[in-house]
Amino acid sequence: MKSSRLRRILARSLFLTAAILIVAAGTANAQPAGLMAKVVVIGVPGLTWDDVKASPELTALVNQSNVGSITVKTAGPHTCPVDGWLTISAGTRAWGSVSDQPCGDLPAVTDGKVAGWQTYVDRQAEHHTGAPIGRLGQTGYPICGFGPGAAIALARTDGSVTNWQPEADRARLASPACGDAIVDAGALPLGEGRAEARKKVADLVADARAAGGWVLLVGVSQELADSHQEPLVAMQLPPDNGSRWLTSDSTRRPGLIQLTDITATILKGRTAAEVDPAGAEKAGPLDGSEIRFTGPVHTDADAVIENRLDADQRFEQPRPVLIAVSMTILAAELLALAWFWFTRSPRSRRTFVFTLLSQGGFFIAAFLSTATVWWRWPTPGLSLYCVVLGISAILAAVSQLVLKRYAFLGITLVAYLILLVDGVLGTPLQFGSMFADGPVVGGRFYGFGNSTFATLAVAALVTAGWAAQKLIDKSRVQAALAVLVIGGAAIVVDGRPGWGTDFGGIIALTPAVLLMAWLTWRGSISLRALIGVSVAGALAVSAVAFLDYLRPPDQRSHFGTFVARLLDGDVGDVLIRKLDMAAHYFTGPAGWAMLVGVVLAMLATVLPERVPFPAYRTFYSSLPMIRPTLLALSACGLVGMLLNDAGVTVPAIMTGFSLPLLVAHLVASEQPATVSPESHLVQES
Incomplete structure (x- = not known):
């Protein structure tokens, strides 16, 4: 009887999540007066x-x-x-x-x-x-x-x-x-x-x-x-x-x-x-x-031209600076690792952890840097480079100082909150950032791109796992509901037309959140339940897409446009193009290297006993929510890789964000093998 009641509670929660997604569908801005005759x-x-x-x-x-x-x-x-x-x-x-x-x-x-x-x-x-x-x-x-x-x-x-x-x-x-x-x-x-x-x-x-x-x-x-x-x-x-x-x-x-x-x-x-x-x-x-106009009247031609030239810098610089920042952080990590490997001193340990946390902070700095309007500074490329590294270092230092070896929680929580706010506001931080050069490559002009989604997915799932860990000893139902609320908020912001407008993202994130909620509630999952979770996720996504399709054609987002093409029988070329884009990453060694790394990371979440690091094996079983969180991350990355035109880059970015934070936690723990199952993340921090 009690089990039946719990099933009804969770079922209603799942339907509530889908309903929120459906009701959240908005409308586009109204068109202005019509054009002239010619x-x-x-x-x-x-x-x-x-x-x-x-x-x-x-x-x-x-x-x-x-x-x-x-x-x-x-x-x-x-x-x-x-x-x-x-x-x-x-x-x-x-x-x-x-x-x-x-x-x-x-x-x-x-x-x-x-x-x-x-x-x-x-x-x-x-x-x-x-x-x-x-x-x-x-x-x-x-x-x-x-x-x-x-x-x-x-x-x-x-x-x-x-x-x-x-x-x-x-x-x-x-x-x-x-x-x-x-x-x-x-x-x-x-x-x-x-x-x-x-x-x-x-x-x-x-x-x-x-x-x-x-x-x-x-x-x-x-x-x-x-x-x-x-x-x-x-x-x-x-x-x-x-x-x-x-x-x-x-x-x-x-x-x-x-x-x-x-x-x-x-x-x-x-x-x-x-x-x-x-x-x-x-x-x-x-x-x-239809082309229209917006905003205040401008009367200074020179200022307008400079604004446009600054905009060119905003769209031109992020990609090369992204490479420069990544190489800088990687070099710092390798140097810090060598120091720690040979000395094992407390200072070298803290330094190595700091560099790992800086890599996590980079996934926040890539967005926060937009608020500095760096493209209006002298030497925009160098300005962006310094701003991103500076923000990454500040976030790492503050998290390390306040939360000690649980600094990763601070990084993921900040990323989660910032991306939720950015999505609701129409993604002003993402636009023109290192993670969205849409105007340059003709990619996404609004809403969350693949890199942003990957960052949000990691932040949401880890934050949900932390919240559920606080509640799981008291009530597994409450812990599962916490996962649905935190993960559901990310799904709504990521998927709502006019906010994240990310069709591929919610296809990957929705089943991952539902899987994590089920594992939190029941502790394990059967094949029958796994199929049910997958169907529930597919129905929620399909409902949002169909409701968006019901809007006027000029107000539809990617969701409704895809449904229109599907009903018109015009979706074949779209799917082939997306498959070609995903396969394009395997034309060189970098794509295959990413695939190998992603597969190894996923196997580590499924077969922890095969991982040749005792600290990780102990960590995996130390708290009830670690396994559901890691499995949800793998599920999200796997679905994102198989059903997204970005292919292997989705789980690769997720791994690039989550793995350094995990390693930082293990290295910062003086005796990771002695962590008890009764420990709580918040108490430790």
């Missing part, structure tokens, strides 16, 4: 904010425009002009160039058809992009095109082009026959002649404004195949009510749009008479959203 898109491959700064004519446009940066990442490894124009054609990321080859010239238009069009169609199938190139041209809406790039953007699905001219024509642009227009201004020269080319771009903007309508000046691609994927220029003229920042629901970031937003903006609000349903509507969902 939209003129002027695309300039390689147009940077340095060009705007260097050009008096382009600088003069800043205070007359809503401005921002545009990320031009497409489906391939780099964005040549053909990739950019094909992406505008499809409304989703397309692949046009050949890998490991320089960007070539754009194809010519011969007899009213883009030369070699079938090659580009085949390339989408070859790389499983799912990009319906020709979507924009197939709408039947009267869009005029000028220049070779515009021919690609406006070609129909068979490559044929109408209403197109090889060069811009001011009279034609102003003609009623042009409902909208796309103009290829040509790539800017890399050396001599660039200044003259910038002036011609400004003159082209003036011609487009004279034609009436809404002018959008954007960079559409990088200049070279191997150039850095920095965000390029985006300007919209004239502003509706004062010059502000461009944004869209696809990025949810003031001052940032992406290439696919151009297609969505052109097609947004067109009536059935204007858009051929057989063309655009059957091509599948758009990846972009």
Whole structure:
């Protein structure tokens, strides 16, 4: 009878967790007033904010425009002009160039058809992009095109082009026959002649404004195949009510749009008479959203340009500095380990533990560094390097001083709380940090990325294990409920659309939390119960995704978009691309090394008696909650590796965060073999 009651309590708790996930689904920001009748898109491959700064004519446009940066990442490894124009054609990321080859010239238009069009169609199938190139041209809406790039953007699905001219024509642009227009201004020269080319771009903007309508000046691609994927220029003229920042629901970031937003903006609000349903509507969902504006009015062009240049630094520096910081911490750990290995002195022990804790602190510093706005400091790269190392060292020192050998609890608790707050606030700390270079690689623009999720998962599960350990002697039910509350909060923040918006994350974290709660409650788990836990997790995730799908298409997050593709039968290419991304990590020795390390770490949680370290074996059985916590970490990492496009990097990051903290605890314990099962983590600390 008592067992049946306990089952009902836990069952209700599990359903409550799923209900919280479902109710937490939010709505996107409302769209502003509609666009003008005519939209003129002027695309300039390689147009940077340095060009705007260097050009008096382009600088003069800043205070007359809503401005921002545009990320031009497409489906391939780099964005040549053909990739950019094909992406505008499809409304989703397309692949046009050949890998490991320089960007070539754009194809010519011969007899009213883009030369070699079938090659580009085949390339989408070859790389499983799912990009319906020709979507924009197939709408039947009267869009005029000028220049070779515009021919690609406006070609129909068979490559044929109408209403197109090889060069811009001011009279034609102003003609009623042009409902909208796309103009290829040509790539800017890399050396001599660039200044003259910038002036011609400004003159082209003036011609487009004279034609009436809404002018959008954007960079559409990088200049070279191997150039850095920095965000390029985006300007919209004239502003509706004062010059502000461009944004869209696809990025949810003031001052940032992406290439696919151009297609969505052109097609947004067109009536059935204007858009051929057989063309655009059957091509599948758009990846972009309508471009709009937000934020306060800006009146200082120089300040705006500097802001954009600072933003470039914010997105450019984290990846190389991440490597530098990692190598610095690793070198410090190896030196400290050598000192401790040969001397075994108290000072060398503390130093080695400090370096291990610093590695744990790095997973917090990667986010907290964003609050220092380091990209506005002199020498941004060096500033970021010093800030991250400084915060990591401070967190390690304070935790070591206050909590002694249980300093790891301080690190994980701080990480848990900071990421919960960051998620609720819309991830301002993650954006542009070392763990989310979305604008550079075209990755996640909002919500938690894979690295952030891995950090949150470790922090949540370890914190839940600590809380349950405090309660387990009093009541296993209360301990299990503590796991559900702490883990459930992480699931909600990680998965709620508009907060973490992390579909893959909650798929991995939900069953791990449920498994940990069950082990806390019962002490062991049968195959039948394991299947039940897995089904419960899958149902909770599916419910959230389906409710997100019920929202309007332009308000859906990754959850609802995936369901839409699944129902449309368009999910095959998505899954293949994700598998390809996961498999890509095994093209070099680093991926295989990560896999070996991850597998060994997981085996240590399942077969502790095989681990050749007595301190670990004693630790494993010293407290009731250690085994459930370690098994939950392994389960989360395993599911994340198998069902996430980041593949082995998810458990590798989890291991990189949790393993140094575990080793720090074992090394800091003077006599780890004498820890009694009755000890409590809080009492020890």
